[in-house]
Structure formats: C-alpha cells, structure tokens
Amino acid sequence: MKRGMSTLSLKSLGIDTYHEAVLFMRKDCCVCRAEGFEVHTRVRITLHHQHLLATLHTIEGDLLSQGEASLSKYAWERLGAHEGDKIYLSHPRPLQSLSFVRAKVYGSEFNMQEVRHILKDIVQERYSDIHIATFLTACAGNRLNHDEIIYLTRAMVDVGATLSWPKDLIVDKHCVGGLPGNRTTLIIVPIIAAFGLMMPKTSSRAITSPSGTADTMEALAPVDLNLKEMRHVVEQEGGCIVWGGSVALSPADDTLIRVERIMDLDSEGSLIASILSKKIAAGSTHIAIDIPVGLTAKVRSLERADMLKRLFYTVASAFGVSLKIIMTDGEEPVGRGIGPALEAMDVLAVLKNDRNAPRDLRERALMLAGEILEFSPDVKSGTGKMIATRLLDSGRAWQKFQAICEAQGGLREPCIACYTHVITSEDAGRVVMIDNRQLSRLAKLAGAPHDKAAGVMLYTRLDAMVEKGQPIIAIHAESKGALGYALSLLKQIPAIVRVEVCE
Numbered sequence: 001m002k003r004g005m006s007t008l009s010l011k012s013l014g015i016d017t018y019h020e021a022v023l024f025m026r027k028d029c030c031v032c033r034a035e036g037f038e039v040h041t042r043v044r045i046t047l048h049h050q051h052l053l054a055t056l057h058t059i060e061g062d063l064l065s066q067g068e069a070s071l072s073k074y075a076w077e078r079l080g081a082h083e084g085d086k087i088y089l090s091h092p093r094p095l096q097s098l099s100f101v102r103a104k105v106y107g108s109e110f111n112m113q114e115v116r117h118i119l120k121d122i123v124q125e126r127y128s129d130i131h132i133a134t135f136l137t138a139c140a141g142n143r144l145n146h147d148e149i150i151y152l153t154r155a156m157v158d159v160g161a162t163l164s165w166p167k168d169l170i171v172d173k174h175c176v177g178g179l180p181g182n183r184t185t186l187i188i189v190p191i192i193a194a195f196g197l198m199m200p201k202t203s204s205r206a207i208t209s210p211s212g213t214a215d216t217m218e219a220l221a222p223v224d225l226n227l228k229e230m231r232h233v234v235e236q237e238g239g240c241i242v243w244g245g246s247v248a249l250s251p252a253d254d255t256l257i258r259v260e261r262i263m264d265l266d267s268e269g270s271l272i273a274s275i276l277s278k279k280i281a282a283g284s285t286h287i288a289i290d291i292p293v294g295l296t297a298k299v300r301s302l303e304r305a306d307m308l309k310r311l312f313y314t315v316a317s318a319f320g321v322s323l324k325i326i327m328t329d330g331e332e333p334v335g336r337g338i339g340p341a342l343e344a345m346d347v348l349a350v351l352k353n354d355r356n357a358p359r360d361l362r363e364r365a366l367m368l369a370g371e372i373l374e375f376s377p378d379v380k381s382g383t384g385k386m387i388a389t390r391l392l393d394s395g396r397a398w399q400k401f402q403a404i405c406e407a408q409g410g411l412r413e414p415c416i417a418c419y420t421h422v423i424t425s426e427d428a429g430r431v432v433m434i435d436n437r438q439l440s441r442l443a444k445l446a447g448a449p450h451d452k453a454a455g456v457m458l459y460t461r462l463d464a465m466v467e468k469g470q471p472i473i474a475i476h477a478e479s480k481g482a483l484g485y486a487l488s489l490l491k492q493i494p495a496i497v498r499v500e501v502c503e
Contacts, residue, residue, distance in 0.1 A: 023054040047087050112155075132256065144268075146315075149311060177209060206448075223246070340449050434458070
C-alpha cells in the first residue's frame, strides 16, 4: 500500500453516471471511517500511475463486500480499470478556487486570475457537479459584468487547444438557440465552403433543446472528430460540422454545458463566453450571430436582444474579432422536423432542392449565408444572398455537403422512428400561436436528442387556416414507453398549437 493512501479492490457494477466520475464504497467501509470520507466527499483515486478525482457515493447492502469499491462507467473507462484492480484512495489537495466562487455568491467580482484558476480546476475535473452548479448559479441572472464576461471568455480559450489557419479570413456563425428546427448551419457551411471561404464549424450538442447542431449532423455523418481529423477535413473541403466537445477547443465550456443541460440554465454571461470562446479557439476572425426573438423563444423581447447584442460586440472587440448580429423572427419553429433525424430530413430536402422542402428553412439559411459571404472583400454589400441562392440552386452546395460528410466518415440516411402518433386540430380556424418551449419539451419527452429518430413533426404554420380533424403535429418515438410519456404532457398543458375559431 502506498504511503498515506488506503487501498481497495475494484468490482464492476456497471453504473452509468454520464460524464461524472463517481466512487462507490460501502457505508460501513473501514476506509470510509479511517479517512473520514462522507457522501459527496471528493476522493483522489490512483490506479497504475493514473489519477482521477471522483465524488463518493455510499452503498448499503451486499452489492460490495468489505475491501471492495466500484466506479461509475465514466471513471472506470478514464482509468482503464479491470475487475480486481487495486485502487489507492487519498484526500485531494484543498480546492482553493472554491473560495472565489463563494465570494461571488455573496456579491464580489471575479478578477482574471480567479476566473482562470476556477476554469483550470474545472478542466482538471477537480470540481464535482455540485461545485460546477454553484459556479454557474453564481454567474446567472446578470451577475457577470462586462469585464467578468471577457475574463470568462479568455479563460475558456486559454485552458484548451487553439487552431490557426493559413488564410486571413476565417468565418463562422452561431445561433443563440431557443427556436426548434433552426438547423441552418448544415445548409450554410456547404454554401460558404463551395464559394471558397473557410468555415471550421464546431457545434454544440443540445443543452435545453431537443437537438443541437451536432446532434442533427450526427444523424447524417460522424461528428466526434479529433483536432487532427477536423483540420484534415477543413483543409480538404474548406469546412466541417463537428462536435466541439471532441476537439478540446474551450473544454471547460463542454463541462459547463453538461451541467447547464441538467439545470436547464443558460445565463447571458455564460452564453456569450461559451459561444465566442469556441469561435476564437477555432481560429475564426469573422462571426455572424443569429438571435431569434419571440415570445416563446430563448430571447423573448427586443430589449433583451439589444442587451445581448451590446454584450456580444463588447466581448468580440476585446479579442479583435469582427462580428455581425442578425436578429431574426423567433415566433415559430423553423422547418417541419424537431429532433435530430427529423431535422436532418429537412436539411437534406433543402440541399437537394426538393420542391417540398421547408421554404422557411431554405430562406433563413440563404439570408444568413448571404450575410456571411459579405464578410468577403470580393462580395459587394447586398449581393450575398443572391450568390448563396445560386450556389444552392446549382447543386454545388449539395455536392460540397456530400464531400464534407464523406471526409468526416461517410454520409448516412437519417433513421426513422418505430412509433408515431398524430395530433389533430379540435377546431377549424386560424393558427394564432405555436409554443416553441412546449414543442421542444414534447420532443424531448419523446426521446430526443438521445433517440435520434425521436421528436415532433409540425404540419402547420402561424396564420395558416386549418380544418377540424386536420393533422397539426405528429410525435415520433423509438419506444412505446417514450411515446406514452410524451402524450402524457399534452394532458397537463394548454394547447401547443392554438387555433382561433373564425366567426
């Protein structure tokens, strides 16, 4: 036994805690008593010269014998553990940066060194999920001033890898979210790359939505590329659409997003630092930000949109990045599908110039692509959308998308759900409201984004006239249980699609 450490033998219990490292010990374990370990204590685990910090959970009963311990699947894989391995346990060094978080809770301001220290500890997995949740809560509710948001952005960039490219103009775009089906990125990237600009797009998985851009792209092609693989795709095709979490760009942000998803929390300061740190780390010089505004979108008023706009420009200017903010209509979903595979089908329809492709998705993507093209000195102001339309209509964007997918590992067909349930209109009249938040919630209860085929198909739009008994939405699920779970929501809330009876 190593000096100052206690040892236990590993037993596999197969407990999945997602990306949280957890140590399981008997409540009456002699090591618990000797070391003073209690539930939620952070414990340093050593195995074969590998180290990991884990949160302790205790077990009553006979799952573990005296002298045995277990690890969550994530911790097990991180350490490369095997049944019967001996692990050595000890107390980690004191977590000094938590004092900065506590001070923030009580109203203090962060300085650059404090934020960097906190983010470094988070990346090194010294924070438990409870610690991370405390940090996120301390930053929420407009508690970060301009300087603190800049510090957070800088720290997120500094603790991860960064990319540089041989061209002076590197473009990117991001939507702040909150609008179901808004998968313009998968259309924009091939348009921009087909034109000849470089667009190394790193995208997020869902935080509070039924699908993130990376989730939808994953329904069509691999997104878990490493940094070397991502660079190869971009150098070969001029663009990519990969999951940011796999390329170690702003890795602290990926950890924060994981906990934000559980908390259903997305504060302004964290949002801006999250978006810009990923873009800056990816080497982007010119960025377009889409801010949908609507009563049931993430940004619900022009006042809040203007506030975000000012913050974005303030932080971007501190890093010498050119920024363009585009405020768009967020009153209703974009396209028809909500959920990875259903959104992917919409994207393919637009790229293939299918006559039945969602018109709103096509137009929004072309408008945003045009704004990005106008970053180029070779594109005159006001002509970007026309050029984007030509690249899409000619089939060049579709050809480029196929090439990008092949470079990332191969294009595949979106999967189809085993179970569907159609909801019809109870009245004849005009559609006066579509609740974005409840529509997203319904898609998540059906299994999205974890179940790629799950989600909701929307058959109507705002201001459309519908007949009594006409289909308005369809729930897609991969199991009967998930379908039933989603249907139970409809009994608890007002109508997701509200129809006003015409006199």
